Amino acid sequence: xxxxxxxAKLLGLELTGxxxxxxxxxxxxxxxxxxxxxxxxxxxxxEIVSRHFLDSLTACKFLLKQNARIIDxxxxxxxxxIPLKIVLPSLQLFLLESNRKKISFLKHIIRxxxxxxxxxxxxxxxxxxxxxxxxxxxxxxxxxxxxxxxELLSLSDYFLAPEGxxxxxxxxxxxEELAAVENYKNEHFxxxxxxxxxxxxxxxxxxKIILAQKPKFSKKAF
Numbered sequence: 001x002x003x004x005x006x007x008a009k010l011l012g013l014e015l016t017g018x019x020x021x022x023x024x025x026x027x028x029x030x031x032x033x034x035x036x037x038x039x040x041x042x043x044x045x046x047e048i049v050s051r052h053f054l055d056s057l058t059a060c061k062f063l064l065k066q067n068a069r070i071i072d073x074x075x076x077x078x079x080x081x082i083p084l085k086i087v088l089p090s091l092q093l094f095l096l097e098s099n100r101k102k103i104s105f106l107k108h109i110i111r112x113x114x115x116x117x118x119x120x121x122x123x124x125x126x127x128x129x130x131x132x133x134x135x136x137x138x139x140x141x142x143x144x145x146x147x148x149x150x151e152l153l154s155l156s157d158y159f160l161a162p163e164g165x166x167x168x169x170x171x172x173x174x175x176e177e178l179a180a181v182e183n184y185k186n187e188h189f190x191x192x193x194x195x196x197x198x199x200x201x202x203x204x205x206x207x208k209i210i211l212a213q214k215p216k217f218s219k220k221a222f
Contacts, residue, residue: 007054007202012061013087022086022113023053029109030077037101039077050204056080057087058198058209059142059167066090068139071159073125074098074146078106080169081142085115093118094138096125129158136161144169149177149210160214168210178210 071094072081103122141156156166199206
């Protein structure tokens with residue numbers, strides 16, 4: 001947890017004792033469940049703090065709206081949404097995950113940490129897109145290495161309210177995805193697609209965060 005506190009400071013975050021305890025409990029439960037349920041890759045189990053917790057927290061500085069309504073697509077074991085919720089408790093989270101075992105873990109962690117304002121969605125995106133229940137209901141769509149950028153843009157067009165923001169946490173090699181985005185950008189009516197470099201040695205290999213904002217008025221309306 002000393003590494004967590006140190007890394008958080010490099011990201012401009014000062015964690016409280018209670019927040020550090022939450023992360024410690026989260027880490028221990030993640031290790032216990034990972035023995036029987038494939039929540040994270042075995043190769044990253046010794047780097048939970050840097051590869052999962054701190055990597056998730058790199059998105060904090062882009063969450064500017066209080067009580068933002070966020071959907072985490074392909075959240076897996078809760079990344080990046082649950083670390084963000086621990087640090088920013090006012091966030092309203094929807095965790096979308098198709099794997100039932102991972103959903104069971106998420107429900108367990110939500111209860112254990114007594115997190116309010118967190119809803120799990122055990123479903124596939126193609127099923128959700130067939131209804132209007134979640135259409136344009138979110139301020140932010142966030143995803144961590146779960147889908148390619150063109151697919152995320154398409155999903156975000158459904159989930160995001162006007163002027164909503166897509167935040168995609170990616171590795172360092174995203175050139176092909178960004179090139180593909182140029183072909184999708186106009187089709188899905190997004191603008192201001194930007195990339196931000198994350199290069200802090202303590203946090204592991206360099207990576208990028210891609211931002212894409214939905215316009216206030218859709219071209220579909222004209």
